[in-house]
Amino acid sequence: MSEHPLKHVLAPRSIAVVGASNNPQKTGYFYMEKLLQAGYKGQIYPVHPQQSEILGLPAYPNLAAVPGEVDLAYVVVPGEAVIQVMRDCIAKGSKAALVVSAGFSEVADEEGKRRARELQELLDAGRGTRVIGPNCMGLYNAALGLTFHDAPIKEGKIGVIAQSGSITVDIIKSGVYHNLGFSVGVSSGNEMDLNLCDYLEYFAADPATGIIAAYVEGIKEGQRFVRLAGEITPKKPIIIWKGGRTEAGARAASSHTGSLAGERRIYSAAFRQAGVVPATGLPELTAFLQAFSMLERPAGNGVCIVTGPGGPGVAISDACNEAGLSVPALSEATRQSLSRLLPSFAGTRNPIDITMASLADSTLLGQCAEIAAADPAVDAILAVVGPGEHEGLIEARGKIGKPLLAYDRSPAGLVEQNEMLEEAGVPVFNDVVYAARAIAALLGKVYL
């Protein structure tokens, strides 16, 4: 297989920081500091017209003076200087420029429009240097120790594309909080050159990426997107949080990344056709990533609820039904097995209501989950986990060949035991609405 053309754009062996600075007040300082702190494994070339050293590294007056090849140039200069730096990138033969600078199509003034036009002309000339952005925030590649802002590095199989830099970071932070890992994360900004479709193509070919998450304000190449996503989703799930799906959101998107957010129903139809899973926002996107990363696809839509106290069982039943899932009655055989384990007044129909007996014996939850999993009507299990009940559930996880999800009702979160659960492959949710919708997402039953 030949190398993908974006290989060294998204996995750069060297990064030149044009606009690097020793002044902690400058954005160029911030980017340099982050590359060093995170331990980026490639070459770093600070570029600055006067300084000969920046944060301890030799600096170069311009790109032409950089001794080695430059895979990626971070462009962290004022908007008016971007065009000249782009010309330098092309002359140097950089694979790409990541343009952090804003002030292009997202601003309505003449100056911004002119700049966008000039940049477009350079791109149209087709000299081979690609552009990430402009108006983007950075690139994340866990294997290379490359990150930006405060996105934590944790290697894994999720690839992220987001038109908002801070949302790229939010997605990675929320994922890592739930023990998920990431391959590459790209803040794609205004997408004047490289756009969602180019990144999707890369992720489709990238063996390190198994799940694709995106925050999208507008899609530039609609037909290409539908065709491409339709090819990818049978192999790798694509989850898209569509920003700007309402009138107010579309207006905000237009001044954020200059995107034409378009009509919701058009996106809805395109996503359905291509098998894309839509998410409403960060909590739901995170829930879906938890599910696709940790769980098997359920064989059907029957959920068994296992709970100590009774109230949450009713709430979860509602959430399941509202997400299009069923809460089927358990078989007589299952109910008899449960009865041997539980007090006489416990519920064994579904929800399985262990009652206060769960407080006295923290292993009951896992045991009930295991019994429930053997029932042919049950396709997934949602367990309400209280303090100390994680161990039994982790034990059950190893024996159950069906999706097992945990719901933590505590407001502060049972942090330590949740970490153990998620390390063992049991995703933890603190809102049953998202837990139920995550099961529906695995079944392809969530729509925009």
Place this chain on the structure above:
Amino acid sequence: MSEHPLKHVLAPRSIAVVGASNNPQKTGYFYMEKLLQAGYKGQIYPVHPQQSEILGLPAYPNLAAVPGEVDLAYVVVPGEAVIQVMRDCIAKGSKAALVVSAGFSEVADEEGKRRARELQELLDAGRGTRVIGPNCMGLYNAALGLTFHDAPIKEGKIGVIAQSGSITVDIIKSGVYHNLGFSVGVSSGNEMDLNLCDYLEYFAADPATGIIAAYVEGIKEGQRFVRLAGEITPKKPIIIWKGGRTEAGARAASSHTGSLAGERRIYSAAFRQAGVVPATGLPELTAFLQAFSMLERPAGNGVCIVTGPGGPGVAISDACNEAGLSVPALSEATRQSLSRLLPSFAGTRNPIDITMASLADSTLLGQCAEIAAADPAVDAILAVVGPGEHEGLIEARGKIGKPLLAYDRSPAGLVEQNEMLEEAGVPVFNDVVYAARAIAALLGKVYL
């Protein structure tokens, strides 16, 4: 004003624990221990047929032997003993019995039905002793230092009624986590005698209660409820989380508290008519309690979004629109004031996008919120708060006469600064969907 007949039922001066025990394995021990630990300010009378002392307190062989008056009897005996204890309560002249014991109308067997019938006969005889439950968990009265399970004591103006004991506890825990306080919380169980309407009547008259929250599986007296709630909601908001609003939920409710959950559209119509605010679950109920406890009612539905990074501004715009709120353009005067404060490429239309400048100056968020609040198109302000930005926002809170809400995007939560914000009356949300719906709830624009 004469004393409300439930006064000393819900604010008992004395509690007899029938079924108290020195054995830590027994439920009766658990209840005694909790009363002592929490520092209940009334008299505690343990009742046990043999023991003369329980957890250091003198115990009595039966209710008749208790020397003082018994306002409330906790009935923590096996189901088959409940009827005799109820007869004792009536003989003693207790104001009420709180029947923890399960095994009544929520179980389908003959024994349960017979017991429920016998209890009903005793109630019909009308000797004046009321019943909370059966199949309930306990009573909470912050001023009296009375609680159950692990509900934290914090005095405040929210009264809670929940058919699920664990949900009563969940509501109080989530509220206290957000600095909210509670007056009385009653786990109402099967509601064989005292039901939602009786408790609503009490809360309507109770000067300590300003907001009423309920988790309801079924409503016994529909017409009384609509009339009563309609009278209360103009003065005190009523927020109801309806459990069993789906087929699966209704089935679960029936085996949980024996409730007939009824059709969703009937509840929807009743809630609308009575001005009741419906909530979908614990996170949304908590969000609504935060809003009603801390915020003014907005004059209209125009929300101004203030954010450092741009992406969340788009997401919040979507959430606002989807909740029926608008994100109006700010006036020229407002935009000019903002421009004087912010970088040239910042967004001043709405959302106000401070850009990365927010990282350099943490006071900008509060300043922008203050400027926005002066705009006549703005009825509420939703601010995206990053680390360190709370101080400026707290300062702004004192000057803004419009609802100000904070959104914390961090997965673990900026716990300490969130506490400071909520102490200062700025509610913090970690999901913009619930934040937007909370504003809509204040406007009475949320429907089941």
